[in-house]
Amino acid sequence: MNPNPLVSVIMPAFNRARTLPAAIASVQEQSYGNWELIVVDDRSTDTTRKVVGELAASDSRIQYISNKRAKGVGGARNSGMLHAKGDLIAFLDSDDVWLPFHLEETLRMMQDTDTDVGFALWLERQGDRLIDPFEEAHQQERLRALKRSFHSHSEDIVVMHNGLFERYVKDTLCIFHINTMVFKREKLQPGGMFLEDFHIGEDTAFMINFFDHCRISLQMKPHSIYHLSPDSLYFFIDRREIDPDRLHLDKQALQKLEQAGLQALAFKQFLRQKIAACDWHDRKRLLLLSSYTLARQYYTLSYIHRFEKRKALRYCLQSMKHNVNLFNLLLMCYILFSVKKSNNFLRRPIDLW
Numbered sequence: 001m002n003p004n005p006l007v008s009v010i011m012p013a014f015n016r017a018r019t020l021p022a023a024i025a026s027v028q029e030q031s032y033g034n035w036e037l038i039v040v041d042d043r044s045t046d047t048t049r050k051v052v053g054e055l056a057a058s059d060s061r062i063q064y065i066s067n068k069r070a071k072g073v074g075g076a077r078n079s080g081m082l083h084a085k086g087d088l089i090a091f092l093d094s095d096d097v098w099l100p101f102h103l104e105e106t107l108r109m110m111q112d113t114d115t116d117v118g119f120a121l122w123l124e125r126q127g128d129r130l131i132d133p134f135e136e137a138h139q140q141e142r143l144r145a146l147k148r149s150f151h152s153h154s155e156d157i158v159v160m161h162n163g164l165f166e167r168y169v170k171d172t173l174c175i176f177h178i179n180t181m182v183f184k185r186e187k188l189q190p191g192g193m194f195l196e197d198f199h200i201g202e203d204t205a206f207m208i209n210f211f212d213h214c215r216i217s218l219q220m221k222p223h224s225i226y227h228l229s230p231d232s233l234y235f236f237i238d239r240r241e242i243d244p245d246r247l248h249l250d251k252q253a254l255q256k257l258e259q260a261g262l263q264a265l266a267f268k269q270f271l272r273q274k275i276a277a278c279d280w281h282d283r284k285r286l287l288l289l290s291s292y293t294l295a296r297q298y299y300t301l302s303y304i305h306r307f308e309k310r311k312a313l314r315y316c317l318q319s320m321k322h323n324v325n326l327f328n329l330l331l332m333c334y335i336l337f338s339v340k341k342s343n344n345f346l347r348r349p350i351d352l353w
Helices: 020-028 048-057 072-083 102-113 137-149 164-171 202-210 251-276 283-304 309-322 326-336
Strands: 007-013 035-041 062-066 088-091 117-126 129-131 157-160 182-184 216-227
Touching (some): 007 072, 020 035, 035 048, 048 062, 072 202, 088 102, 102 117, 102 157, 102 182, 102 216, 137 164, 202 251, 251 283, 283 326, 309 326
Parallel strands (some): 007 035, 007 088, 035 062
Antiparallel strands (some): 117 129, 117 182, 157 216
16 A cells, blocks of 8 residues: 555535534644545535635645535535545544544554554544443453454454454444544445435445455544534434433424434345345344344334324334334233333333434
C-alpha cells in the first residue's frame, strides 16, 4: 500500500449546520493530513451550504456537493464515493467526531497487518455523559473471544478473514462502526454500494459486504465519538432508561420507537436472506436463530403497544408467524383480555435495541 495514500472522507449531511463545524474540525485536526473531505448535502433546508462553503474557503481539502434529490444517508454516502479520488475511503457522520489519531493509526494498522479494511472501537456521548460501551463485562468477553477465534496481531489489534460473517450472525457482533471504517476503494464489490431504501441498518448492510472477501483489522481502542442525539432516527433516546410499561404515556417516543423498530426489521429480513444464501453446515440453526430474532422484535412492538389492542394483536401475530413460544402466546392472552397490569415475565424478551 502507498505509504502516504489520499484518503477520501465522506460526510453525509442533512440540516446539520449546527454540528458540522465540530465534525469537520475533527477531520482537520487529524495527525494524518493527506485527505479530501467530501460533504454531501442531502437537500438541506438550513444553512448547511453556507457553513461548509465558509470552511472550504480556508481549506482546499474540503469539498461541498449537493444531491439533486434527497437520497437518505446511504444515498448521500454513495454520491460521495462516486466523487472520491482517494485510494482509501473513510466515513464520518456530520454530528460525530473523530479522535485526532484516527486516520494515522488506522493506516498504520492496515499497512502493518496487510489488511484491506480497518475498523476501531468508539465512545458514545449521551448529553453530557461520555460512555464507553465496551467497558461492560460481556463486551470485554466478546472481544477476548474474537481474539481467540482470529489472529491477534498485537494486544490491541485482531485480524479477521474467513468466517467473519458467520461469526457476526451467531454472536450479533456489533463491534463495527461506519464512522471508524477505512477501506481500499479497489475492494468495493460490484453492486456493493449503500442500499438507499434502508434508513436503519444501511451501514451494516454495506459493511458486511466486505466480510469474508477482505482481510479486516480491528483496533480495540476508541477512535471516534458517536453522538446519541434527540434527532437521530435510532438513538434519539437512551434505551437503557426506558420503562416499557410507561412508554405508552409518551406518544412521541412510542411513535419514533415503532418507526425505528420497523426499519430495523427490514434490515433483519435482509440479513436473513443473506444467511439463506450461504452454504454453512449449520445454516438451518442460524435461520432458526434469525426467526427468533424477528419474533422478538415483533414481540417488543406488540408489548409496547398493548394498550392499542388492534395494533398490538397485529404485531403479536407477526411474532408468532416467525416463532410461536410461551411468551407471545401469553402476551396474546393479555392483549385479548385487556390486562393492564405489568408482568415481569412478559418483559423478559423485550428488546428495545
